[in-house]
Amino acid sequence: MAKQKKQPRPKAETPKGFRDYFGAEVRDRAGMLDKIAEVYHRYGFDALESSAVETVEALGKFLPDVDRPNEGVFAWQEGEGDWLALRYDLTAPLARVYAQHRNDLPTPYRRYAMGPVWRNEKPGPGRFRQFYQCDADTVGTASMAADAEICAMLSDTLEAVGIQRGDYVVRINNRKVLNGVMEVAGIGGADKEAERGIVLRAIDKVDRLGRDGVRALLGEGRKDESGDFTKGAGLAQEQAEVIMGFMDARRETGEATIARLRELVGPSLVGGQGVDELEQIADLLGAGDYGSDRIVIDPSVVRGLGYYTGPVYEAELTFDILDDKGRKRQFGSVAGGGRYDDLVKRFTGQEVPATGISIGVDRLLAALREKGRIRTAERGPVVITVMDRDRMADYQAMVSELRNAGIRAEVYLGNPKNFGNQLKYADRRASPAAVIEGADEKARGVVQVKDLILGAQIAQKATLEEWKERPSQFEVPRGELVSRIRALLDSQD
Incomplete structure (x- = not known):
């Protein structure tokens, strides 16, 4: 019996004369x-x-x-x-x-x-x-x-x-x-x-x-x-x-x-x-x-x-x-x-x-x-990082508070094992900030906010003294998350 010819995979490309918009x-x-x-x-x-x-x-x-x-x-x-x-x-x-x-x-x-x-x-x-x-x-x-x-x-x-x-x-x-x-x-x-x-x-x-x-x-x-x-x-x-x-x-x-x-x-x-x-x-x-x-x-x-x-x-x-x-x-x-x-x-x-x-x-x-009338890069969402899979409900509560306040936000839904990958994801999303709450922060009623825009600027051109004066990561009380994120976004604008 002749072996059935395998169907070739379709090419992942747009037809000529068409394009995708992101x-x-x-x-x-x-x-x-x-x-x-x-x-x-x-x-x-x-x-x-x-x-x-x-x-x-x-x-x-x-x-x-x-x-x-x-x-x-x-x-x-x-x-x-x-x-x-x-x-x-x-x-x-x-x-x-x-x-x-x-x-x-x-x-x-x-x-x-x-x-x-x-x-x-x-x-x-x-x-x-x-x-x-x-x-x-x-x-x-x-x-x-x-x-x-x-x-x-x-x-x-x-x-x-x-x-x-x-x-x-x-x-x-x-x-x-x-x-x-x-x-x-x-x-x-x-x-x-x-x-x-x-x-x-x-x-x-x-x-x-x-x-x-x-x-x-x-x-x-x-x-x-x-x-x-x-x-x-x-x-x-x-x-x-x-x-x-x-x-x-x-x-x-x-x-x-x-x-x-x-x-x-x-x-x-x-x-x-x-x-x-x-x-x-x-x-x-x-x-x-x-x-x-x-x-x-x-x-x-x-x-x-x-x-x-x-x-x-x-x-x-x-x-x-x-x-x-x-x-x-x-x-x-x-x-x-x-x-x-x-x-x-x-x-x-x-x-x-x-x-x-x-x-x-x-x-x-x-x-x-x-003419420079449109920004070429769109600001991404604030990313809530996941430090503990068992506390997804806490992270969902944070993201809901931000969204209800009109702030674009999302919880990281990939594999949370490697924290560095979460920050890399936030960079690819052009995120203005990442929110971090581990077990220690949870116990003390605080969260860490990482200013990703400032962090990128400091990494490129700041001296050690400037970095100390303008830290790109800071701690805020959990109850002030929304107001401090809003203030951060306003300062970035």
């Missing part, structure tokens, strides 16, 4: 999302948590750089039935939610949503297949006041989480303006939809590809560093120059930029409508005291997703960081969005105007760490 990272994200939610709630937006799984039909063909609805998403078929997929953003599911529940929702409907999304794309440095988004949208009004409000709220949100004024700018454009420019360039007809899509995606990548890269994509195409070739829009040089001129339309003031855009769109009706909408948004933001130090009109913003129909916005962080090669560069975009008046229409057959913004949570967290 302790402080999870808490930092939760804390930042709480601050964002406070701003959204103050603006009158309600929370929504929709399904992570949608039908492929409901999600639609709206991912950038793909042509088929089930390309770029993680999808599977339910037997012989529907194709299902993990959501690739939080906007397409909102369209389905509003269409399904519109009779029970107020109009306009303001909602915010936070959660993971999944994209079946080629992973790369800092580019993951699962990442967090944080969205806010207004559905059911065509008023430019809704767009102006979204931009103002985005500005307030960045400042609320710790991005100071001067370190960011919210940039606004209008897809109708670009559509008008494309009409002038001769690619405005229904038969030129594919070329227009390539143009939109090319302009959207100007920060990453540079002007030469965009120009190549407007023409025959470009080859990236890996050798992969991306087909271009195939525009003639004269047509490409019209598009590049649009990207250079920004002037010193919003008024001057709007005037230049009017010149570029010429007789185009849709282009003129887009310029009018930009002017309305600028006036509304000015009335709210949101000046050019926070929000600007910038024609280079287009957003790559195909469902945008009007104003589009992007939040860019303007401070410098060092890249992997030690070169200075700006941090770049952390949020984007715009108006998408046709998305709900796919379900209802009736146009439902909508506008919204999406914040890239992981990028914003990375920016806050760069």
Whole structure:
């Protein structure tokens, strides 16, 4: 009888393009999302948590750089039935939610949503297949006041989480303006939809590809560093120059930029409508005291997703960081969005105007760490050491008192035989203090408190005299445990 082949053990590694998040990272994200939610709630937006799984039909063909609805998403078929997929953003599911529940929702409907999304794309440095988004949208009004409000709220949100004024700018454009420019360039007809899509995606990548890269994509195409070739829009040089001129339309003031855009769109009706909408948004933001130090009109913003129909916005962080090669560069975009008046229409057959913004949570967290707005190390729990297994009830009483006082604490639950291992465990947990109660301390009604933060500092740089003056371990009455631990934590802060 043939010997049965042994099954290999599974590899203990995350799939390519995914990662795990630990302790402080999870808490930092939760804390930042709480601050964002406070701003959204103050603006009158309600929370929504929709399904992570949608039908492929409901999600639609709206991912950038793909042509088929089930390309770029993680999808599977339910037997012989529907194709299902993990959501690739939080906007397409909102369209389905509003269409399904519109009779029970107020109009306009303001909602915010936070959660993971999944994209079946080629992973790369800092580019993951699962990442967090944080969205806010207004559905059911065509008023430019809704767009102006979204931009103002985005500005307030960045400042609320710790991005100071001067370190960011919210940039606004209008897809109708670009559509008008494309009409002038001769690619405005229904038969030129594919070329227009390539143009939109090319302009959207100007920060990453540079002007030469965009120009190549407007023409025959470009080859990236890996050798992969991306087909271009195939525009003639004269047509490409019209598009590049649009990207250079920004002037010193919003008024001057709007005037230049009017010149570029010429007789185009849709282009003129887009310029009018930009002017309305600028006036509304000015009335709210949101000046050019926070929000600007910038024609280079287009957003790559195909469902945008009007104003589009992007939040860019303007401070410098060092890249992997030690070169200075700006941090770049952390949020984007715009108006998408046709998305709900796919379900209802009736146009439902909508506008919204999406914040890239992981990028914003990375920016806050760069600015020192988030502590990179989280303080661990106070550790109650175990000197006698038969007195676990005493140790549990201590930890309960600390927890009831709002102090993070735990009892050591490993093998207590080696006391040194208990302190090593406390160090690995980044514990601020360890509590020690042996038989002698129990008999005298005291406990020993070891200041692990001070102990580490003394071990690194203190002289013998300093060590004697500032002992890292001290004795306190058992009844004063909570108050003395609290005082110790306050001194460490």
